[in-house]
Amino acid sequence: MNSKKIVVVGATGHLGVKIVQALLDQGADVTAMVRATSNKSKLEAMGVKHFALGDMMNKESLKEALNPREGFDAIVASAAGYTAHSKGDSPATDTIGYKNLVDATKAAGIPRFVLLSILECDKAVNVPHFHNKYLTETYLQEKKQPYIALRSGAFFDWNDNFMLKRISKGVVPVFFTKAGYGTIYTPDLARYLAMAAVSLPDSELNSYVDVGWSKPVNSESLIAAFSKVLDKPFRAKLIVSGLVFGILCFFAMFIPKLKDMVAMVRWVNTGVYVSKDTARQQKLFGDLPTTEEAVRRYCKDHHLIK
Numbered sequence: 592m593n594s595k596k597i598v599v600v601g602a603t604g605h606l607g608v609k610i611v612q613a614l615l616d617q618g619a620d621v622t623a624m625v626r627a628t629s630n631k632s633k634l635e636a637m638g639v640k641h642f643a644l645g646d647m648m649n650k651e652s653l654k655e656a657l658n659p660r661e662g663f664d665a666i667v668a669s670a671a672g673y674t675a676h677s678k679g680d681s682p683a684t685d686t687i688g689y690k691n692l693v694d695a696t697k698a699a700g701i702p703r704f705v706l707l708s709i710l711e712c713d714k715a716v717n718v719p720h721f722h723n724k725y726l727t728e729t730y731l732q733e734k735k736q737p738y739i740a741l742r743s744g745a746f747f748d749w750n751d752n753f754m755l756k757r758i759s760k761g762v763v764p765v766f767f768t769k770a771g772y773g774t775i776y777t778p779d780l781a782r783y784l785a786m787a788a789v790s791l792p793d794s795e796l797n798s799y800v801d802v803g804w805s806k807p808v809n810s811e812s813l814i815a816a817f818s819k820v821l822d823k824p825f826r827a828k829l830i831v832s833g834l835v836f837g838i839l840c841f842f843a844m845f846i847p848k849l850k851d852m853v854a855m856v857r858w859v860n861t862g863v864y865v866s867k868d869t870a871r872q873q874k875l876f877g878d879l880p881t882t883e884e885a886v887r888r889y890c891k892d893h894h895l896i897k
């Protein structure tokens with residue numbers, strides 16, 4: 592049984608609860624950092640006993656949440672402001688908030704910072720919510736805070752209800768059309784992040800790892816996998832049609848968040864959003880999921896097949 596003490600920032604999020612579960616599965620002693628307004632009910636139902644109050648936009652609260660007397664072995668951070676998980680959240684969390692978190696981690700002497708980052712974020716200069724991950728990677732280096740960044744592709748199961756509704760109607764919802772892109776099933780990503788916190792040797796620190804499936808996906812490969820696994824015909828449907836995208840491009844001139852999203856779609860469609868080094872993922876976390884195997888697991892987990 593591993594009894595490493597790990598603190599998770601963003602623990603109430605879509606991915607965060609899965610990271611907490613993966614850490615519990617791997618025997619870690621988990622503390623969830625939450626805000627005063629966070630809804631802890633899912634975490635409590637999962638058996639989480641330790642909570643620390645901390646807000647990335649409030650330095651004093653981080654000092655207390657990450658107090659050295661806690662003796663944390665690692666911090667795992669998947670929080671985000673641009674996703675607007677709670678009212679009032681802003682992208683400042685992804686820049687100022689992350690700097691505050693790195694500073695507090697360094698001051699507390701926590702020996703490992705596991706950052707959830709994004710594939711090719713160093714090249715995504717025009718996509719702020721991607722590039723901000725690179726800025727945090729750079730800040731970790733600058734502060735000499737030992738870290739590892741897992742650079743993930745798009746979450747395959749980014750919105751379970753939305754996706755399940757469409758899959759049951761024989762439709763694969765897709766965001767990107769023009770090129771293959773990296774993707775990942777979040778329970779796998781959570782397991783890798785937990786491994787990075789509890790069992791990865793120190794020799795792997797101070798670097799990033801691309802994480803995703805064995806090959807980039809596109810609408811054809813997703814249709815083929817769902818058709819095979821569920822034994823029925825599928826078709827792909829764009830989540831945002833060409834016409835709506837055109838309208839969004841116009842409004843993006845005035846709304847920064849929309850501008851960020853439009854830039855992301857354009858950038859991903861250039862084909863750059865793929866893992867460049869799958870060998871390192873295999874070495875650290877085991878064989879990469881194939882599209883069909885991951886789709887089969889998704890369907891099983893969501894009771895679409897036995």
Ligand SMILES: NC(=O)c1ccc[n+]([C@@H]2O[C@H](COP(=O)([O-])OP(=O)(O)OC[C@H]3O[C@@H](n4cnc5c(N)ncnc54)[C@H](OP(=O)(O)O)[C@@H]3O)[C@@H](O)[C@H]2O)c1
Nearest residue numbers: 601603604605606629646647669670671674676677745746
């Ligand atoms: N979606 C994708 O395809 C994709 C791909 C690659 C990487 N990512 C990254 O994945 C990460 C997790 O995404 P997600 O979908 O799990 O996000 P999410 O569900 O929106 O959760 C955001 C989390 O951040 C916390 N948070 C926000 N502001 C905070 C602050 N000031 N202080 C402390 N905690 C704060 C929220 O806490 P409250 O409960 O208090 O609101 C919540 O736990 C993000 O960093 C995102 O950039 C996403």
